[in-house]
Amino acid sequence: RLKLQYTDRIPFTKNPVAKRLLKIISEKQSNLCLAADVLTGTELLNLAEEVGPYICILKTHIDIIEDFNENLTKHLKDISQRHNFLLLEDRKFADIGKVVQLQYTKGVFKISSWAKLITQHAIIGPGALQAVKQNSEDLGVFLLTEISTKDNLISSSYTKAALEMAEGFSHLITGIVCQSPLFLDKPGFLQLTPGVKLNSIGDSLGQQYSSPENVILERGADIAVVGRGITEATDRAQAAEKYRNLLWEAYQKRVEM
Ligand code: UP6
Numbered sequence: 001r002l003k004l005q006y007t008d009r010i011p012f013t014k015n016p017v018a019k020r021l022l023k024i025i026s027e028k029q030s031n032l033c034l035a036a037d038v039l040t041g042t043e044l045l046n047l048a049e050e051v052g053p054y055i056c057i058l059k060t061h062i063d064i065i066e067d068f069n070e071n072l073t074k075h076l077k078d079i080s081q082r083h084n085f086l087l088l089e090d091r092k093f094a095d096i097g098k099v100v101q102l103q104y105t106k107g108v109f110k111i112s113s114w115a116k117l118i119t120q121h122a123i124i125g126p127g128a129l130q131a132v133k134q135n136s137e138d139l140g141v142f143l144l145t146e147i148s149t150k151d152n153l154i155s156s157s158y159t160k161a162a163l164e165m166a167e168g169f170s171h172l173i174t175g176i177v178c179q180s181p182l183f184l185d186k187p188g189f190l191q192l193t194p195g196v197k198l199n200s201i202g203d204s205l206g207q208q209y210s211s212p213e214n215v216i217l218e219r220g221a222d223i224a225v226v227g228r229g230i231t232e233a234t235d236r237a238q239a240a241e242k243y244r245n246l247l248w249e250a251y252q253k254r255v256e257m
Pocket of ligand 1 (some may be wrong): 035037061090146147148149177194195196197207225226227228229
């Protein structure tokens, strides 16, 4: 288990966005990333306003929004500045470098104009990282090396090779999306771990959950991703505050252990 406080990890990070993120986490005492998987612009903005005070990252799947227009990302950016959190577009890029470059900067969503953080699969090799590298002053990549779903096809040798690849791009990489403590020797990389929900072990489509405490203390997460645990609650702000407190306390416990 990595035992450093978030601010003490800033000198180890080479990615400028990771440094900002670590500051936000300590200022807000929040290592909670919200998976804002809702279907309309209004729902997304309302959710961001309600939950904004309790999160360090708001994670989007912008391509599930049914009424997308550029005003949405403009407003989302405003809210993220006001509530001091970063926007992560969880696009999980997985194409050849050239196409990743186009998907990141062009099309309807123009992700590069609003998301400070993106996710990528490692399967492509270094090409997809090279494709977005010139933006690394203003961009952080979370590279996926493990997945939370049941019976996924990622092997331990894939995970190991993906981590080695990440090391070659430390200026660009904010962290790793994974399910276990894989890189305790690299305090400059942040571990982002999805699959977190109270009182549930999974959904009917392969998702697997652990508790906030387990994800930080056993799985090694530095930042935990919570989606339906918050979005489906009757009082979403209250649910976010609860997850925020549990996750923060668990990290403090880990540092002191
Ligand atoms: N996510 C996972 N598992 C992974 C990677 N990403 O669940 O290995 C993402 C999903 C979703 C969120 O794309 O947006 O995390 C989880 O949502 P949930 O808490 O509602 O299950």
